[in-house]
Amino acid sequence: VSGSPTVAECSERELIARIRGHLPPAPPWMLVGVGDDAAVVEPERNRVEVLTVDALVEGIHFERAFVPPDAIGHRALAVNLSDLAAMGAAPRLALLSMALPASLPLADFDGIVAGFTALAARHRLHVAGGNLTRSPGPLMIDVTVMGTVKRRQALTRGGARPGDDIYVSGSLGSAAAGLRLLQSAAGSTQVQSSVFSAQSQSATEYSRLTTAYLRPDPRVLLGVHLARNRAASACMDLSDGLADGVTQIADASGVGIAIDAGTLPIDPAARAFFESRGGDATIEALTGGDDYELLIAVRPRTQRRLTAAMQRGDVVLTRIGRCTAARGVTLRGAGGASIDALPQGFTHFR
Amino acid sequence: VSGSPTVAECSERELIARIRGHLPPAPPWMLVGVGDDAAVVEPERNRVEVLTVDALVEGIHFERAFVPPDAIGHRALAVNLSDLAAMGAAPRLALLSMALPASLPLADFDGIVAGFTALAARHRLHVAGGNLTRSPGPLMIDVTVMGTVKRRQALTRGGARPGDDIYVSGSLGSAAAGLRLLQSAAGSTQVQSSVFSAQSQSATEYSRLTTAYLRPDPRVLLGVHLARNRAASACMDLSDGLADGVTQIADASGVGIAIDAGTLPIDPAARAFFESRGGDATIEALTGGDDYELLIAVRPRTQRRLTAAMQRGDVVLTRIGRCTAARGVTLRGAGGASIDALPQGFTHFR
Numbered sequence: 001v002s003g004s005p006t007v008a009e010c011s012e013r014e015l016i017a018r019i020r021g022h023l024p025p026a027p028p029w030m031l032v033g034v035g036d037d038a039a040v041v042e043p044e045r046n047r048v049e050v051l052t053v054d055a056l057v058e059g060i061h062f063e064r065a066f067v068p069p070d071a072i073g074h075r076a077l078a079v080n081l082s083d084l085a086a087m088g089a090a091p092r093l094a095l096l097s098m099a100l101p102a103s104l105p106l107a108d109f110d111g112i113v114a115g116f117t118a119l120a121a122r123h124r125l126h127v128a129g130g131n132l133t134r135s136p137g138p139l140m141i142d143v144t145v146m147g148t149v150k151r152r153q154a155l156t157r158g159g160a161r162p163g164d165d166i167y168v169s170g171s172l173g174s175a176a177a178g179l180r181l182l183q184s185a186a187g188s189t190q191v192q193s194s195v196f197s198a199q200s201q202s203a204t205e206y207s208r209l210t211t212a213y214l215r216p217d218p219r220v221l222l223g224v225h226l227a228r229n230r231a232a233s234a235c236m237d238l239s240d241g242l243a244d245g246v247t248q249i250a251d252a253s254g255v256g257i258a259i260d261a262g263t264l265p266i267d268p269a270a271r272a273f274f275e276s277r278g279g280d281a282t283i284e285a286l287t288g289g290d291d292y293e294l295l296i297a298v299r300p301r302t303q304r305r306l307t308a309a310m311q312r313g314d315v316v317l318t319r320i321g322r323c324t325a326a327r328g329v330t331l332r333g334a335g336g337a338s339i340d341a342l343p344q345g346f347t348h349f350r
Numbered sequence: 351v352s353g354s355p356t357v358a359e360c361s362e363r364e365l366i367a368r369i370r371g372h373l374p375p376a377p378p379w380m381l382v383g384v385g386d387d388a389a390v391v392e393p394e395r396n397r398v399e400v401l402t403v404d405a406l407v408e409g410i411h412f413e414r415a416f417v418p419p420d421a422i423g424h425r426a427l428a429v430n431l432s433d434l435a436a437m438g439a440a441p442r443l444a445l446l447s448m449a450l451p452a453s454l455p456l457a458d459f460d461g462i463v464a465g466f467t468a469l470a471a472r473h474r475l476h477v478a479g480g481n482l483t484r485s486p487g488p489l490m491i492d493v494t495v496m497g498t499v500k501r502r503q504a505l506t507r508g509g510a511r512p513g514d515d516i517y518v519s520g521s522l523g524s525a526a527a528g529l530r531l532l533q534s535a536a537g538s539t540q541v542q543s544s545v546f547s548a549q550s551q552s553a554t555e556y557s558r559l560t561t562a563y564l565r566p567d568p569r570v571l572l573g574v575h576l577a578r579n580r581a582a583s584a585c586m587d588l589s590d591g592l593a594d595g596v597t598q599i600a601d602a603s604g605v606g607i608a609i610d611a612g613t614l615p616i617d618p619a620a621r622a623f624f625e626s627r628g629g630d631a632t633i634e635a636l637t638g639g640d641d642y643e644l645l646i647a648v649r650p651r652t653q654r655r656l657t658a659a660m661q662r663g664d665v666v667l668t669r670i671g672r673c674t675a676a677r678g679v680t681l682r683g684a685g686g687a688s689i690d691a692l693p694q695g696f697t698h699f700r
Contacts, residue, residue: 037436038402040504043393052388053445059486086387095403136409137487144494154390
């Protein structure tokens with residue numbers, strides 16, 4: 001039993017005032033910000049606008065038992081920034097809509113907002129408005145973001161051609177391993193680090209894997225530079241897993257894609273974690289849905305532009321396959337001999 | 351026990367395909383529509399953009415027991431269109447984000463989408479994207495809309511001055527009465543119309559009141575014309591009730607507002623309904639939160655512009671009060687003598 005105040009003790013206006021307390025001064029292009037019926041913004045000259053919305057639902061996308069409030073806010077924005085990154089767009093503004101259980105501690109509300117606004121500030125994204133309502137069930141955070149990009153530089157899924165190389169940013173599997181570690185720790189009476197050290201891995205690795213799940217770093221800078229120097233023929237993010245991403249780019253571009261399993265940049269600690277549990281790290285890396293990395297198709301002749309974008313985007317890129325004229329998506333085993341259809345990616349409803 | 355299919359039997363991609371089946375062809379300014387990581391749109395020349403988000407949560411804003419699926423979709427968009435109208439903006443695009451219980455019948459999903467897209471088509475608003483996820487609890491629909499308006503024509507809450515007249519569009523109380531009728535009918539074994547006829551009102555009145563709740567008609571055309579001919583010094587919508595709206599305009603404009611209770615355009619059938627239950631129709635009209643009407647401040651010298659906007663907006667406007675130099679919001683009784691502070695409006699969390 002806790003005596004700490006909850007959101008139910010505040011009016012909507014008081015909660016909005018708490019959010020405003022986290023916001024920097026509005027930029028000059030925000031003509032009307034939080035507090036009227038709607039926000040009014042001036043479009044950026046010579047840019048088209050990129051819009052996306054994504055929701056995090058308690059019990060589906062996160063558990064409050066092991067995801068701290070600031071990480072909930074961080075992730076709610078990160079999944080959207082990742083979509084902007086996949087289009088090559090620079091972030092501009094967000095609308096933050098939350099459905100809050102009446103029992104939500106006010107300190108947790110503040111923590112969610114702090115995590116959200118800290119990531120927003122890092123990417124120069126401004127909160128233009130939002131909505132607050134009660135939820136009779138789970139906590140839900142629905143975030144709309146808008147970014148901008150030059151008209152001919154937006155990165156779609158549909159531009160890959162046979163012969164293009166397929167790259168992925170960062171490493172794979174770490175967020176899925178981090179989630180599993182957090183779940184184990186939440187279901188255990190041990191302190192968290194001992195769950196991991198029982199598997200003879202270090203506290204540093206535990207921290208890196210759980211951070212990959214809790215506070216993913218969307219590849220905004222990489223996306224912007226890929227768009228600016230026209231290094232990518234197609235791009236998307238891995239929010240629904242690598243297998244899903246490869247299938248989507250192949251379908252949208254009208255090509256096949258052959259992935260070389262031996263080249264997948266699986267995080268070594270994640271691999272060790274999955275294998276210690278009798279799992280297959282390759283399958284986990286293909287189907288895990290929490291790696292907010294970019295999947296990129298590149299014409300071989302623009303390889304040098306890709307290298308430049310990678311350096312400016314401050315993240316490693318790994319070549320993992322190639323586009324083929326023959327349709328279909330295949331996985332070549334580490335030995336090089338076997339060819340399989342890709343395992344099914346993550347789907348929300350099935 | 352029903353054998354009808356549910357959304358759980360569909361993949362996310364199949365559900366998105368069902369939504370796309372309801373959409374008209376994308377307009378030329380929508381460079382990338384539904385189906386990529388994000389939508390890409392070209393801004394409209396010489397316009398600023400108006401953005402807002404609003405959510406409907408089952409159990410808070412509607413009950414599936416007595417709100418049919420198409421009305422859920424209609425209302426989810428109408429509440430947002432009403433915010434655009436209050437800013438004087440012409441609707442342009444929407445993002446539709448839904449959290450769906452696995453048990454939701456597929457026919458209900460289709461009905462929600464049909465109600466949403468029918469209202470969108472009527473206002474030339476295009477669906478640019480969205481998000482679908484499962485909900486472990488209530489159905490939630492979160493809608494972001496963008497509209498456009500000329501830079502100096504956006505209607506805010508802050509422009510009223512002492513001496514301005516205060517007007518409201520349409521009539522008040524009908525949605526609140528309609529909701530009460532639907533609740534009574536849902537809790538009763540009688541057929542719906544007999545609940546109403548027991549109170550000796552007609553089936554036509556029953557239908558008008560329940561329609562006001564289920565399928566509100568946002569004042570988009572009125573808002574656009576108020577902005578174009580600069581007829582309003584301040585404007586907002588009544589989504590949180592008239593008392594709240596009056597207070598917000600007074601606070602944002604730094605004026606007082608005196609409302610004349612005798613002039614409130616309370617729907618006669620709604621008045622009869624409330625009074626038959628021993629209620630006070632004035633209080634209901636002031637605090638009911640489902641009238642999606644506009645509250646408008648008008649300089650006396652621009653009265654003729656207001657009349658023109660009213661005619662083009664196809665809705666009646668009624669003068670209900672006046673802005674005063676003395677701060678504070680007051681209600682003058684029908685007799686003209688008593689002056690009270692306004693009753694508190696609707697708040698989400700208290």
